[in-house]
Amino acid sequence: MIAKAATAIEAPSLAVSTVIFTLRPSEEGQLKLALPLVKRIRAPFDGQWALPGGPLKINEDLADAAASKLKQTTGLEPRYLEQLYAFGNLDRSPLSKLEERVVSIVYWALVGTVEAEKAIESENVHWFWADELPKLAFDHNLIVQYALWRLRNKLEYSRLAHGFLPETFTLAQLREVYEAVLNKPLDPANFRRMVESNGAVVATGKYLAGTRHRPPQLYRYDSSIDLTDLGPLGEKQ
Amino acid sequence: MIAKAATAIEAPSLAVSTVIFTLRPSEEGQLKLALPLVKRIRAPFDGQWALPGGPLKINEDLADAAASKLKQTTGLEPRYLEQLYAFGNLDRSPLSKLEERVVSIVYWALVGTVEAEKAIESENVHWFWADELPKLAFDHNLIVQYALWRLRNKLEYSRLAHGFLPETFTLAQLREVYEAVLNKPLDPANFRRMVESNGAVVATGKYLAGTRHRPPQLYRYDSSIDLTDLGPLGEKQ
DNA sequence: TTGAGTTAAAGTCCATTTGACTATAAGATT
DNA sequence: AATCTTATAGTCAAATGGACTTTAACTCAA
Numbered sequence: 196m197i198a199k200a201a202t203a204i205e206a207p208s209l210a211v212s213t214v215i216f217t218l219r220p221s222e223e224g225q226l227k228l229a230l231p232l233v234k235r236i237r238a239p240f241d242g243q244w245a246l247p248g249g250p251l252k253i254n255e256d257l258a259d260a261a262a263s264k265l266k267q268t269t270g271l272e273p274r275y276l277e278q279l280y281a282f283g284n285l286d287r288s289p290l291s292k293l294e295e296r297v298v299s300i301v302y303w304a305l306v307g308t309v310e311a312e313k314a315i316e317s318e319n320v321h322w323f324w325a326d327e328l329p330k331l332a333f334d335h336n337l338i339v340q341y342a343l344w345r346l347r348n349k350l351e352y353s354r355l356a357h358g359f360l361p362e363t364f365t366l367a368q369l370r371e372v373y374e375a376v377l378n379k380p381l382d383p384a385n386f387r388r389m390v391e392s393n394g395a396v397v398a399t400g401k402y403l404a405g406t407r408h409r410p411p412q413l414y415r416y417d418s419s420i421d422l423t424d425l426g427p428l429g430e431k432q
Numbered sequence: 433m434i435a436k437a438a439t440a441i442e443a444p445s446l447a448v449s450t451v452i453f454t455l456r457p458s459e460e461g462q463l464k465l466a467l468p469l470v471k472r473i474r475a476p477f478d479g480q481w482a483l484p485g486g487p488l489k490i491n492e493d494l495a496d497a498a499a500s501k502l503k504q505t506t507g508l509e510p511r512y513l514e515q516l517y518a519f520g521n522l523d524r525s526p527l528s529k530l531e532e533r534v535v536s537i538v539y540w541a542l543v544g545t546v547e548a549e550k551a552i553e554s555e556n557v558h559w560f561w562a563d564e565l566p567k568l569a570f571d572h573n574l575i576v577q578y579a580l581w582r583l584r585n586k587l588e589y590s591r592l593a594h595g596f597l598p599e600t601f602t603l604a605q606l607r608e609v610y611e612a613v614l615n616k617p618l619d620p621a622n623f624r625r626m627v628e629s630n631g632a633v634v635a636t637g638k639y640l641a642g643t644r645h646r647p648p649q650l651y652r653y654d655s656s657i658d659l660t661d662l663g664p665l666g667e668k669q
Numbered sequence: 670t671t672g673a674g675t676t677a678a679a680g681t682c683c684a685t686t687t688g689a690c691t692a693t694a695a696g697a698t699t
Numbered sequence: 700a701a702t703c704t705t706a707t708a709g710t711c712a713a714a715t716g717g718a719c720t721t722t723a724a725c726t727c728a729a
Contacts, residue, residue: 408705409707426582647725695706
């Protein structure tokens with residue numbers, strides 16, 4: 196169009212953000228979905244909470260960028276990471292001067308419940324319950340809603356629950372994960388039948404001792420099978 | 433390229449491409465999935481076929497950009513349009529000088545079988561059978577594969593078939609669409625039962641005359657229900 | 670005009686899946 | 700030893716889905 200000086204003005208810029216889920220015990224004792232947000236320290240939306248993210252570097256892969264935001268924000272490694280969506284509406288930022296057009300490629304991630312206890316928290320990084328978010332910056336409320344929808348949908352026909360659990364776990368723990376994510380109680384017997392018929396989870400033959408009842412068997416995920424079905428993309432993207 | 437100095441080197445650039453599906457009758461008479469490609473006229477991949485696409489304009493919504501590539505390439509309007517994925521691997525282009533880093537946000541679209549007969553075709557725009565593609569530019573073979581996977585997955589629990597059909601249609605025509613997309617024969621009686629129980633398709637009470645057999649009833653999609661389930665994103669993005 | 674050909678549309682049979690529920694097992698606690 | 704609690708196994712019935720049969724309603728050719 197105009198000239199060289201104009202390049203920055205002509206092209207939309209690219210950012211990568213990440214919705215990071217973990218499960219944490221609530222006051223009442225059951226697990227609930229939680230996610231970290233960072234406080235914005237400049238306009239627009241100065242002082243409001245937002246998803247961790249930032250501009251994409253010229254020589255950085257998309258998934259790497261998402262994982263590195265995760266690391267910066269929480270100090271943790273993702274147990275699962277998947278692209279969610281590219282958000283690029285012109286009205287994402289209300290004071291949309293053209294120079295500020297940003298397209299955000301958003302990833303969503305799972306971090307293990309145990310690791311998440313060591314997560315960084317500070318003045319500017321705070322963990323929220325996924326169903327009790329304040330009004331967030333930009334279109335981030337919509338983004339989290341969509342990520343939640345995707346998580347809930349995929350949980351049932353994939354091995355996503357593995358992303359929250361340690362290597363071995365009881366079926367009750369696995370069921371707790373499902374109940375927390377789907378936010379509804381599940382019948383223990385039917386859940387067992389479902390898991391056993393599906394084949395993704397295998398018994399270890401070991402039992403967890405020290406409970407006040409019959410010792411439950413420990414299971415693990417069959418590592419020969421992928422965490423989820425991304426179709427032709429596999430793990431590559 | 434070279435002249436664009438500093439800014440261009442620092443930021444990856446953003447392009448939008450579109451995978452456009454339609455159904456066309458093959459030589460043997462049944463419908464088959466087809467898609468338009470454009471011939472590249474510059475390096476890299478000069479002379480090879482590629483998905484229609486181009487840089488995102490600063491004040492253009494993502495979906496609008498995808499639809500306008502569609503219009504430019506085929507002269508048609510999409511009956512369905514959905515974001516597929518953002519492809520941004522560093523090795524997408526083999527001669528990856530840093531200045532050339534491009535992230536492509538890819539959409540996929542359906543165009544009606546009837547409209548598609550009027551589609552533009554030329555030296556540089558050619559329609560291919562979806563399962564007989566040549567080696568394409570960049571990672572476009574992978575992209576098409578993924579789009580096909582998504583189409584096939586979504587067809588069964590959505591109203592995507594509507595995207596190929598006219599306002600009213602017979603159950604045999606609807607079944608033909610399913611058979612073409614899924615690439616397998618379906619039992620007519622069971623298919624009828626499935627469609628009727630699902631509720632998305634309603635009988636019009638009118639019948640198609642002029643066949644050499646019992647006249648089939650015409651159906652239409654219940655317009656009160658969306659084409660597909662995008663969750664919280666709805667039709668907005 | 671009649672019978673053959675063709676697809677439409679309705680229905681049957683059976684194996685599998687899934688939700689709701691019951692029963693027994695095996696530990697800890699009292 | 701009785702009781703509590705969760706683990707684990709099993710039952711029953713409704714819903715689902717594939718394979719198949721039957722009858723309906725049109726066209727076309729003899």
